[in-house]
Amino acid sequence: MIFTYQRTIRFQDTDAAGVVYFANILSMCHEAYEESLGCSGINIQSFFTRPFVAFPIVHANVDFLRPMYCGDKLMISLIPQKIRMDNFEISYEITVNDVIVAKAITRHVCIDVNSRTKQELPVEMISWLETNRRDAEGVERRKSREEIM
Numbered sequence: 001m002i003f004t005y006q007r008t009i010r011f012q013d014t015d016a017a018g019v020v021y022f023a024n025i026l027s028m029c030h031e032a033y034e035e036s037l038g039c040s041g042i043n044i045q046s047f048f049t050r051p052f053v054a055f056p057i058v059h060a061n062v063d064f065l066r067p068m069y070c071g072d073k074l075m076i077s078l079i080p081q082k083i084r085m086d087n088f089e090i091s092y093e094i095t096v097n098d099v100i101v102a103k104a105i106t107r108h109v110c111i112d113v114n115s116r117t118k119q120e121l122p123v124e125m126i127s128w129l130e131t132n133r134r135d136a137e138g139v140e141r142r143k144s145r146e147e148i149m
Helices: 021-040 044-049 121-149
Strands: 003-008 058-066 075-083 086-098 098-108
Touching: 003 021, 021 044, 021 058, 021 075, 021 086, 021 121, 058 121, 075 121
Parallel strands: none
Antiparallel strands: 003 075, 058 098, 075 086, 086 098
């Protein structure tokens, strides 16, 4: 099963036009990422407060397909993918009532906190990436079988 995170749009998430402020969607995607890490058994408190390694975002992209309003119930699905030994990418699909309203990507690099140099992904992150990727591939295989039938 692809990891999904549910979130309601709050007034504070919107701009003067009453729609989600563009930068806030990335914040919501990051919430989904954090929740996914926690659900996989990673201790979030130590992950973010006492790290030996960090995973800064080096690239982010969002495509807005439809507006999102205060009160909308979002479903954020994420699929992480290992790119190289020292970085990974997360694809997000944001839906409201089963309609895709936005898609986002964040690319992360693994660095040593003290030296700020790139290093290989630690075992816990590789495990998180592989588990989520396998789950996503399983969903895609089921979808393609359903389309054939």
